[in-house]
Amino acid sequence: MRDDAEIVGALDAEGAFPDPWVREAMLAVPRAAFAPDVVWRTDPATGRYIAVDRLLDPHAWDEAVLRPDPVVTQVDDGTADTVGKVASSSLSDYRAVASFLTELDVHPGQRVLEIGTGPGWTAALLAWHLGDENVVSVEIDPALAAGARATHTRLGLAPTVLCGDGALGAPDHAPFDHVHATAAFTHRLPYAWIEQTRPGAVIVAPWSPGFGAGALLRLVVADDGTASGKLVRSVAFMELRGQRDDGASGFEAVREAEPATGEVEVEWVLESLYADGNFTHAVALRLPDVRLETLGGGAVWRLWDGGRSWALVDDRPGVGKAVQGGPRRLWDEVDAVLQWQDEHRVHGYDFGITVEPGRQWAWAQRPERRWEM
CATH class of the missing domain: 3.40.50.150 (Vaccinia Virus protein VP39)
Known part of the structure; x- marks a missing residue:
């Protein structure tokens, strides 16, 4: 069975530790020592989290913990016993x-x-x-x-x-x-x-x-x-608990309350866009209040602004349309940012953020090219 030293050694050979103290600290303070007796693995069939109890199945616990990937150590804020829905704490990879x-x-x-x-x-x-x-x-x-x-x-x-x-x-x-x-x-x-x-x-x-x-x-x-x-x-990390929101249920509620007011054609390949951080960072920073949930392998987008506006965007073969409702046209706004990104080719890591008392700005390439978030 692997141990922390073996994992750290393999990562060191890959050049994962440009600052040597991090490697030495990980060898001195093994990650496995912080794993509780019950950790959680994802069930591919349901997408739920299943408890892995060290006392009941030590081999499965070792398999879950002694690997370089993240280990979920709590779900549903500690309220679940054997099956959970949302990861709420973990050991980072x-x-x-x-x-x-x-x-x-x-x-x-x-x-x-x-x-x-x-x-x-x-x-x-x-x-x-x-x-x-x-x-x-x-x-x-x-x-x-x-x-x-x-x-x-x-x-x-x-x-x-x-x-x-x-x-x-x-x-x-x-x-x-x-x-x-x-x-x-x-x-x-x-x-x-x-x-x-x-x-x-x-x-x-x-x-x-x-x-x-x-x-x-x-x-x-x-x-x-x-x-x-x-x-x-x-990176992908759990949100501050005070900033979490349930975008899926919010979308359904506002879609029911605000009827659709027309549809437009969609020419973008949504699945490719979602995988491209250049585009998604641009939209996230230009339209920071817009939430996104993907379905159908990324070919269907559900957009919601946290208020009364929504859009359902579908580029699957034979569909290619966006339906929108509420006072804003969310897909039109997202489409405009996608076109801006496509025209200017700003790299996803050319974006930055400046924080002031009471205000926050996003910018592209240099702080002078900024807009308020």
């Missing part, structure tokens, strides 16, 4: 953690605020490198916070783990030199994270838009209390 910590660029003596303790592995890695006294991690779920503290104690580590809303940061422990978020923001990055840092601080946070795939955002805090930076790579 090794590559993603290495990427985040490399972008964070931390050095001994610096202080880090972590948002989203989860099982506690990344807080432990940071504490191993920086010292317990320099790591403050915030977790909204009391059971997860308690579990992380217990594991830290068992391993001889003691970063500060607070139970609270990570969007509010940890004001009583500020200021910080870095912010490491493992829970994604969906629209606005909490300004509290910037307020609680020193000028020059680096903030690394996953962005999970309502449209398309997520990305890692790396911001640098300026002297004037703003922060700005680019999207640097593709």
